Amino acid sequence: MNRVELTRVPLIKTALRSRWPQLILRVIALAGFLLAILAGISGTPVGSRNFGIVFVWIGWWALLMLVAVPLFGRGWCSVCPIPMPGEWLQQGALLKPQGRGLGLGKRWPNKLRNIWLQNGAFVLVALFSTVILTSPLTSALVLTAFLVIAIAASLVFERRAFCRYLCPVGGFIGLYSQVAPVELRVIDTSVCASHTEKTCYAGSAEGYGCPWQVFPPGLVKNTYCGTCMECLRTCPHDNLAINLRPFGTDLNNPTGRKMDEAFKAFIMLGSAVVYSAVMLGPWGFLKSAAYHIGSVQWLVYAAGFLTFLFLLLPGLFYAAVALGQTLGGKKAKPTGKAASRSRLFGTHRQAFTGFAYSLVPLGLAAWIAFSVSFVFANISYLWPVLSDPMGWGWNLLGTASLSWTPYLTQAVPTLQALILLGGLLWASRTSLRIADQQPAQPTAITRPLLQALPIIAFCAAVTFGLLGLLIA
Amino acid sequence: MKMLPSSLMNKHWKWGIFILLALTILLLPLPAQSAQASEKYIQIQASSYEYNPGVVRVKPGERVTLELTSTDVTHGIYIDGYNLEVIAEPGQTQTLSFVADQTGTFRLRCSVTCGALHPFMTGKLQVGTNALLWKSIAIAALGIAVVIWTVRT
Ligand code: SF4
Ligand SMILES: [Cu+2]
Secondary structure (H helix, E strand, O other): OOOEEEEOOOHHHHHOOHHHHHHHHHHHHHHHHHHHHHHHHHHOOOOOOOOOHHHHHHHHHHHHHHHHHHHHHHHHHHHHHOOOOHHEEEEEEOOOOOOOOOOEEEEHHHHHHHOOHHHHHHHHHHHHHHHHHHHHHHHHHHHHHHHHHHHHHHHHHHHHHHHHOOHHHHHHHHHHHHHOOOOEEEEEEEHHHHHOOOOHHHEEOOOOOOOOOHHHOOOOOOOOOOOOOHHHOOOOOOEEEEEEEEOOOOOOOOOOHHHHHHHHHHHHHHHHHHHHHHOOOOHHHHHHHHHOOOOHHHHHHHHHOOOOHHHHHHHHHHEEEEEEHHHOOOOOOHHHHHHHOOOHHHHHHHHHHHOOOOHHHHHHHHHHHHHHHHHHEEEEEEEEHHHHOOOOOOOOOOOOOOOOOOOOOOOHHHHHHHHHHHHHHHHHHHHHHHHHHOOOOOOOOOOHHHHHHHHHHHHHHHHHHHHHHHOO | OOOOOOOHHHHHHHHHHHHHHHHHHHOOOOOOOOOOOOOOEEEEEEEOOOOOOEEEEEEOOOOEEEEEEEEOOOOOEEEOOOEEEEOOEEEOOEEEEOOOOOEEEEEEEEEOOOOOOOOEEEEEEEEOOOOHHHHHHHHHHHHHHHHHHHHHO
16 A cells, blocks of 8 residues: 555664664753753843744744654654653653653543644744744743643643643644654554554553554554654554655545644644735734734734634635535535534535645645745854854854855745645645545535535635745 | 556656646746836835835846835845845945846845844845746646546546
């Protein structure tokens, strides 16, 4: 099935199974994270000269959006420092399980076993983002809050509850990890069927039961697998593999499509559009409205932002879905229970969540195109800051006085256009595939192409809007 | 086409055609936009964190002189693509002259750290028609047709 088992390579397997490479990366990441907090609090208040701002919001962001997410999916979660202190307390160990950890180990409430809290957390950060991205102190406080909430979650709940249900970054990494060309999967499910201990979920002396509360034998999508590699360590039958696979494989899989993830797709796509207008557009009044939190202008901006994310985009998309369903031949009206459940989204709820997954490649492309402009223009702020992280006049690497230079300014617009076009075509292809999966009504002929065409038109309209903002 | 072993090959040649066409569109020179030998003076006022006007339009080949004035703190303009820069202290107008010999849209960015939103202080220079935009739209239409063609056959 088009897979290359990377863990067949002994070196890769050993490196992933061993706890050391991961621990070293995590410790380095944690050191950088703590330094970013420290620099934010005690360093220069000028954002573009403060290590905390530049290292996190330009350096880390570039690495995450341009490399880690598109190529490694949740690879970042594997080395993320934020849950680390809490996890160590919870497990009472730095490496293999030993002794007892701290914490109440409560089950995460059933009602909250979805990503709505993550959706909310992301929107909350997004509403204040112009300040968080530019004020070192605010940025440091936000990062500290992440750390404190993650520790609290580890002490109250079992496993990595923060990552799975709260982290505002983890939500979109999970959504976009579906496109990544790597996956962690069970090799042979029949081996699992006869393995009663299920150590990959329960844990063993070799490692922890899945910290992400995922049942590895049931994995079909990357979304909630944090690639922490614990199951590689705990499976006594060596039945887990990291595979190389075609990009976007998970998008074609109809199982597990849900409304919370669909809205994550709208939130991310909408935010990319708003950020492109606010941060890269020529409109000063928008920038100042987004910056002056609490002012009337900001309230209007916030209301506009929320309306765009939660009403306008999903509303237009719903109209496209409804049009497609009408043209495509699906007419039957639901009755009874189904009718009351679909009150909110009319008769097309299932098609709506299904087609929303076409927005995954579209949204990822939008974020990459936005980030390319922002990152290449500003990454040169990183060199002086690495030499003088606290702004105390140091010159560790001899780069302290390098001045700001935007890179690749001639190539960036073409690059952005190609990325956006790639996203659009990929989204169109995904929507056609999803249309093929829509259940046929017994009496009606379904015409998948007609169902998909309005979705493709929606994606094209968003892409043209982004082209207008980013390269026109 | 009976020789082709699988539907995969079938799709590959369609994408091959698309990539060739897309590259042709992308690299195709547009009918030369008549170069103007005229001169153009544009006054730009910089204040935290915007340029006024935010979008500057000139004709290809024009000799452009930007007169930058700052109303609050020191601001600069860096023109993407042209890689030119001018800096103005408050109250002191500085000029930058150049020939608009590249067409398209180029970002103007403030080049002097001027405050919190400095990295977001941007404007635009538009020289002639934005070929990249129109070419992108053409490629998008073509691409969608190919996607439908490959998925539905
Ligand atoms: S399935 Fe394995 S790798 Fe994935 S989160 Fe669970 S333990 Fe980690
Ligand atoms: Cu400025």
